[in-house]
Amino acid sequence: MSTENISLKTSTKELVSIIGASSVGTLIEWYDFYIFGSLATIISTQFFPKENPTAAFLSTLATFAAGFVVRPFGALFFGRLGDMIGRKYTFMITLILMGGATFAIGLVPKYETIGFAAPLIVLILRLLQGLALGGEYGGAATYVAEHSPEGERGFWTSWIQITATAGLFISLGVILITKNSMEKATWEDWGWRIPFLVSIIMVFVSVLIRRNMSESPLFAKAKAEGKTSKNPLKESFGNKLNFKFVLLALFGATMGQGVIWYTGQFYAQTFLLKIMNIDYDQANTLLIIALMMGTPFFVVFGWLSDKIGRKPIMLLGMFLGVICYRPIYEKMYQTANLSNKEEIMTNLKVEVKRALLPKSTTDSLITTTTTHVYTDGTIYKETVKENISSNKESKPEMSQSIKINEADKWTLIWLVFVQLIFVTMAYGPIAAFLVELFPVKIRYTSMSLPYHIGNGVFGGLMPAIATYLVTASKDANNPDFYLAGLTYPILIASVCFVIGLLYIRDLGVKGNRD
Amino acid sequence: MKEIKKILGIVWMLLGLATAYFGIFELGIPKFSSGKQEDLVFGIIIMLVLTPIITGGLLIFGKYAWDGEFGD
Numbered sequence: 034m035s036t037e038n039i040s041l042k043t044s045t046k047e048l049v050s051i052i053g054a055s056s057v058g059t060l061i062e063w064y065d066f067y068i069f070g071s072l073a074t075i076i077s078t079q080f081f082p083k084e085n086p087t088a089a090f091l092s093t094l095a096t097f098a099a100g101f102v103v104r105p106f107g108a109l110f111f112g113r114l115g116d117m118i119g120r121k122y123t124f125m126i127t128l129i130l131m132g133g134a135t136f137a138i139g140l141v142p143k144y145e146t147i148g149f150a151a152p153l154i155v156l157i158l159r160l161l162q163g164l165a166l167g168g169e170y171g172g173a174a175t176y177v178a179e180h181s182p183e184g185e186r187g188f189w190t191s192w193i194q195i196t197a198t199a200g201l202f203i204s205l206g207v208i209l210i211t212k213n214s215m216e217k218a219t220w221e222d223w224g225w226r227i228p229f230l231v232s233i234i235m236v237f238v239s240v241l242i243r244r245n246m247s248e249s250p251l252f253a254k255a256k257a258e259g260k261t262s263k264n265p266l267k268e269s270f271g272n273k274l275n276f277k278f279v280l281l282a283l284f285g286a287t288m289g290q291g292v293i294w295y296t297g298q299f300y301a302q303t304f305l306l307k308i309m310n311i312d313y314d315q316a317n318t319l320l321i322i323a324l325m326m327g328t329p330f331f332v333v334f335g336w337l338s339d340k341i342g343r344k345p346i347m348l349l350g351m352f353l354g355v356i357c358y359r360p361i362y363e364k365m366y367q368t369a370n371l372s373n374k375e376e377i378m379t380n381l382k383v384e385v386k387r388a389l390l391p392k393s394t395t396d397s398l399i400t401t402t403t404t405h406v407y408t409d410g411t412i413y414k415e416t417v418k419e420n421i422s423s424n425k426e427s428k429p430e431m432s433q434s435i436k437i438n439e440a441d442k443w444t445l446i447w448l449v450f451v452q453l454i455f456v457t458m459a460y461g462p463i464a465a466f467l468v469e470l471f472p473v474k475i476r477y478t479s480m481s482l483p484y485h486i487g488n489g490v491f492g493g494l495m496p497a498i499a500t501y502l503v504t505a506s507k508d509a510n511n512p513d514f515y516l517a518g519l520t521y522p523i524l525i526a527s528v529c530f531v532i533g534l535l536y537i538r539d540l541g542v543k544g545n546r547d
Numbered sequence: 548m549k550e551i552k553k554i555l556g557i558v559w560m561l562l563g564l565a566t567a568y569f570g571i572f573e574l575g576i577p578k579f580s581s582g583k584q585e586d587l588v589f590g591i592i593i594m595l596v597l598t599p600i601i602t603g604g605l606l607i608f609g610k611y612a613w614d615g616e617f618g619d
Contacts, residue, residue, distance in 0.1 A: 102596050277616050280608045284559075486600060494597060501589060528562070532608075535552055536617045 107167020191335020
């Protein structure tokens with residue numbers, strides 16, 4: 034193809050259809066990736082030995098983390114392909130890989146059926162999901178940015194940035210709808226598999242849409258001129274001039290953005306469910322409302338970054354996170370803290386149910402549910418399940434659930450929403466920022482690695498590290514144990530803020546390194 | 548500003564070394580020796596993934612900063 038035949042200008046109409054096709058695919062990839070995290074608790078009971086629920090939960094978090102840790106490898110593998118054969122074909126492969134792995138997770142038999150093979154297969158499929166996501170995001174962001182006019186990249190790429198939150202939002206929605214459309218026992222038996230299985234339909238539709246897309250004009254031009262890279266990995270990381278920008282992108286932007294992103298969306302969810310013991314449906318509903326309110330701000334801050342630069346917006350998001358997280362989480366915790374509430378003792382209810390265990394005529398399960406009602410409408414349920422078996426002793430399992438009143442629910446929604454504003458500030462402009470930091474021929478590889486180390490490793494490990502810090506602090510009888518998990522994102526975001534402030538020169542309004 | 552960026556290079560290198568110490572001796576080794584499965588997974592992730600990235604990355608970043616690579 035001669036370079037004269039390649040138009041570098043894309044009309045707004047074409048751009049809208051490009052954004053639509055790219056965003057739908059990326060959104061589905063995020064959906065696929067996040068249903069695993071959102072169903073972590075139920076997955077732990079299905080695939081991991083359930084003698085110790087905490088161990089099972091942490092094992093799932095570890096599997097979750099494995100999905101994140103492998104993302105940088107996906108970034109290297111698919112980034113290299115994308116810089117050599119093109120953006121379009123590469124992110125078609127990642128979409129199919131992700132869809133296949135997600136669908137397969139929905140088909141894996143339980144631990145009770147195939148033993149240790151079950152968690153092993155789930156772990157392998159989770160790793161494949163991580164690899165696919167590692168390749169997808171950089172491709173989509175690069176593809177959209179390379180179609181966008183200069184000076185509008187922040188606005189157009191912010192639609193790709195929305196997909197991560199929208200994917201989480203849709204995953205929570207599909208889970209809630211599926212769960213509420215069936216009996217609890219059915220959901221726990223096989224119903225949880227539905228959100229994984231429906232992914233294959235969405236992926237199929239997305240592949241059909243993406244198939245008709247054309248290659249990025251900047252990449253097509255570089256290819257026609259013979260200016261593509263022969264060895265993108267060597268040119269990205271073996272070349273000091275470029276490698277210093279990779280390090281700058283990681284330590285001055287993506288590392289902080291990653292922890293802000295995961296604190297605002299995932300740790301908020303873990304905190305509501307595991308530390309505050311908020312009822313599962315109520316916690317996810319309030320998270321969905323906050324996500325709906327916060328999501329449009331990705332575009333607002335993406336657009337604003339075209340006007341005033343990427344750096345001030347991203348760094349302000351990090352700075353606000355650093356100074357506001359402790360007061361926000363203190364307020365969240367106190368909102369549902371039962372010691373601040375007055376119980377109506379006359380409404381105290383204790384229910385005991387006894388049922389025979391499946392396939393047994395003597396062993397039974399005793400479930401004791403104690404319900405406490407408070408003057409402000411809060412309802413606290415404590416359930417203790419005890420196996421009464423003739424031949425073995427088992428420890429009783431206890432679960433707690435707090436259903437808060439409408440006013441407290443809105444307090445929590447606003448507190449999560451404020452965190453989402455920090456997320457949209459740090460994350461909205463970052464695709465445009467990364468794209469502009471690296472030249473076309475090694476862009477896919479160079480931007481994908483710092484993004485996935487920052488977002489995947491630093492951010493993805495955040496809920497696991499924070500849960501560990503909270504447990505350790507609780508064991509040490511620290512009265513503020515519930516805030517201990519915030520030490521990690523605050524430290525990481527602080528260092529990133531200082532490095533970003535001092536070393537990043539904003540290219541946002543002026544152009545890029547090409 | 549150029550001088551501040553250079554001098555801070557030493558801070559980033561020291562921070563990298565401090566992370567290595569904390570990651571290995573405060574978090575990693577105690578987790579490895581606790582005997583619990585979940586601690587082992589956590590220890591592996593901290594020692595083999597997070598610590599090398601932070602330490603290695605900050606040492607190189609600090610060296611570049613000290614050499615004046617980020618001066619302009």
